[in-house]
Amino acid sequence: MNTIDVAAPEDIEERAPVEVIHKAQPFWNSYLAGIGLGLVLLAAFVIMGRGLGASGAFSSLVSVGINVVSPEHAQANGFFSENLGDGVHHPLKDWLVFEVMGVVVGGFVSGLFAHRLKGSVEKGPRISTGKRFLFAFLGGGIMGFGAKLARGCTSGQALTGGAVLGVGSWAFMLAVFAGGYAVAYFFRRQWT
Amino acid sequence: MNAPFFKFGLFGDEASLIVAFIIGIGFGFFLERAGFGSGRKLAAQFYFTDMTVFKVMFTAIVTAMLGLFWLSVLGVVDLSLVYVSQTYLAPQIVGGLILGVGFVIGGYCPGTSCVSAATGRYDAMIYILGIIAGVFVFGEAYPLLKDFYSSGAMGKVTLPELFGVSYGLVVFLVVLMAVGGFVGAEWVEKKLAAKVKGVQQ
Numbered sequence: 001m002n003t004i005d006v007a008a009p010e011d012i013e014e015r016a017p018v019e020v021i022h023k024a025q026p027f028w029n030s031y032l033a034g035i036g037l038g039l040v041l042l043a044a045f046v047i048m049g050r051g052l053g054a055s056g057a058f059s060s061l062v063s064v065g066i067n068v069v070s071p072e073h074a075q076a077n078g079f080f081s082e083n084l085g086d087g088v089h090h091p092l093k094d095w096l097v098f099e100v101m102g103v104v105v106g107g108f109v110s111g112l113f114a115h116r117l118k119g120s121v122e123k124g125p126r127i128s129t130g131k132r133f134l135f136a137f138l139g140g141g142i143m144g145f146g147a148k149l150a151r152g153c154t155s156g157q158a159l160t161g162g163a164v165l166g167v168g169s170w171a172f173m174l175a176v177f178a179g180g181y182a183v184a185y186f187f188r189r190q191w192t
Numbered sequence: 193m194n195a196p197f198f199k200f201g202l203f204g205d206e207a208s209l210i211v212a213f214i215i216g217i218g219f220g221f222f223l224e225r226a227g228f229g230s231g232r233k234l235a236a237q238f239y240f241t242d243m244t245v246f247k248v249m250f251t252a253i254v255t256a257m258l259g260l261f262w263l264s265v266l267g268v269v270d271l272s273l274v275y276v277s278q279t280y281l282a283p284q285i286v287g288g289l290i291l292g293v294g295f296v297i298g299g300y301c302p303g304t305s306c307v308s309a310a311t312g313r314y315d316a317m318i319y320i321l322g323i324i325a326g327v328f329v330f331g332e333a334y335p336l337l338k339d340f341y342s343s344g345a346m347g348k349v350t351l352p353e354l355f356g357v358s359y360g361l362v363v364f365l366v367v368l369m370a371v372g373g374f375v376g377a378e379w380v381e382k383k384l385a386a387k388v389k390g391v392q393q
Contacts, residue, residue, distance in 0.1 A: 027225065027226060027227035027233075027244075028225040028226060028227075030226060030243075030244045030247035030248050030251065031247060031248075031251050031374075033222050033225045033226035033227075033248050033251075034226070034247060034248040034249070034250070034251025034252045034255065035251055035252075035255050036218075036221075036222040036225065037219070037222040037223065037226070037248060037251075037252035037255075038251060038252035038253070038254065038255025038256040038259070039255060039256075039259070040215060040218040040219050040222060041219075041252060041255075041256040042255065042256045042259035042260060042263075043215060043218070044215050045196065045256065045259075045260050045269070045274050046195045046196060046197070046260075046263065046268075046269055047195075047196060047197050047198060047211055047215070048196055048197075048198045048208065048211060048212075048215075049195075049196030049198055049199040049273045049274050049275060050196075050274070050275040051256075051275065052215070052219055052303075054301070054302035054303035054306065055302045055323070055327075058302060058323050058324060058327045059327055059331075061324065062324055062327045062328050062331060063331070066328070066331070077331060077332075077334060077335070078334055078335070078338065079330065079331045079334035080331050080334075089205075093209060095208060095209065095212045096212070097212075098209045098210075098212035098213045098216065099212040099213065099215055099216035099219070100216060100303075100306060101213060101216060102212065102213040102214060102215060102216020102217040102218075102219065102220060103216045103217075103219050103220035103223070103303060103306045103307060103310075104216075104220060104306050104307075104309070104310045105213075105216070105217050105220065105310075106216060106217035106218060106219060106220025106221035106222075106223075106224070106307075107220035107221070107223060107224040107229060107306060107307030107308075107310040107311055108220075108310040108311065109217070109220075109221060110220065110221040110222075110224035110225050110307075111224050111229060111307075111310065111311035111312075114224070114225070116224070116229065116311055117311050117312050118311070118312050119312045119314065120312060120313055120314070121313065121314050121315045122230055122231030122232050122299055122308070122313050122315050122316070123231075123232070123315065124232070132315055133314070133315060133318050135297050135298065135299075136231075136298050136299065136315040136316070136318040136319040136322060137298075137318050137319065137321060137322040137325070138297055138298070138322065139294045139295070139296070139297035139298015139299060139300075139319060139322060140294070140298045140300075140305070140318070140319035140320060140321065140322020140323040140324075140325070140326060141294070141322040141323070141325045141326035141329065142290060142291075142293055142294030142297060142298070142322075142326060143290075143291055143294030143295065143298055143300075143301065143302065143319075143322070143323055143326060144294075144302075144322065144323035144324065144325065144326020144327040144328075144329075144330065145290060145294075145326040145327070145329055145330045146287045146288070146289075146290030146291035146292075146293075146294055146326075147287065147291055147302060147323075147326075147327075148287070148326075148327055148330040148331075149283050149286060149287035149290065149330065149337070149341065150283060150284045150286075150287025150288050150290075150291060151277060151278075151280065151283070151284065151287070152277065153291065153301050153302045153303070154249075154291075154295075154301040154302075154303065154304075155219075155301070155302070155303040156277070157277065157284070157288075158249065159249065159252060159253060159256075160277075161276070161277050162249075162253040162257075163252075163253045163256035163257045163260065164257075164260070164274060164275075164276045164350065165257070165350045165351040165352060165359075165362055165363075165366070166276050166277055166279060166348075166349070166350055166351075167279045167281075167346060167349045167350060167351055167353075167354050168277065168278070168279030168280060168281060168284040168346070168349075169277065169279075169284075170351060171279075171281060171284055171285050171288070172284040172285065172287065172288040173288070174288070175284070175285045175286075175287075175288025175289045175291075175292065176288045176289075176291050176292040176295065177292060178288075178289060178292060179288060179289035179290065179291065179292025179293045179295075179296075180237075180238045180292035180293070180295050180296045181238055181292075182289075182292070182293075183292075183293050183296050183297075184238035184239060184296050187296050187297055188239065190235075190297075190299075191232060191235045191236065191239065191299075192239060192241075
């Protein structure tokens, strides 16, 4: 506690001029952001007849990667070959691949205007950066595997499938929250 | 009735990719505005200290669901042409549980990790490498998982069909449930925010 108190005035002096220029704006009200997100999803339904997604783009990317390294291996595998398609269209000229590229651009633009672009690591105060990176990789891996097994992630199943009242999507959504809450206690040191 | 536009041939495959990119920009923009670029904020949902994930997600679901419902009632959108993913109950429940665990450990889901990486979070960039590894492992294990992956097939079934009630009634119940959830979420946030502050001080 003492060290924080002692260091605080110096920190303020050093950071003050920078913070005036680059002060990060507060996030939007959750309900307002949710309505915005819902209208984007509605636009996808009305314009395309389909919803949003994210993990599908990773399936295309991985399958194309495998196909470059070993076409025989990719074609022999039911999962990779399905993502590679019929050979008429290039597998990366895919709706979700382009949508996810848009997500990256949209996130960047929003962060730029809100002064939230900053090289940083998201973690609680009780875990080292190295450990956080390890957990990030493991969590991503578990997520990638689970999303493929469930035929979609929070975007394609929970959000999109939820809005069209799909039975599997609602079961999936409840399972996601159940799984998260079941293990949250064991990983509390990472976040709190 | 002339929507969904793409299904009525208003534009082709090439143009649909441009639409995808633009819709993606909107998706990424609102995810970032909601604060979903922050893994700490997302993970806080599972510690009841910040219910933003629940609030944003259900507001979005309710908004799109109500919009789609009224546009179909007004005859603007042909609902039968809007894609509903097939239900495979067992793999979707097990996949959902696994995904929830990955969410807590990793701090993101695939969409939010893209936004987080785009705004400079190094852990999100590593998380994306993790997703790629996870998808690769799933693909390699696919021959073994195939039977389970295809189990519990129920086809394109929706909640109104499952319960044998009208579409409008389910829409109404989901709205009621969401509003109840929002009231609860606000209460929990207030309760726990006070508690967390008390502990820190």
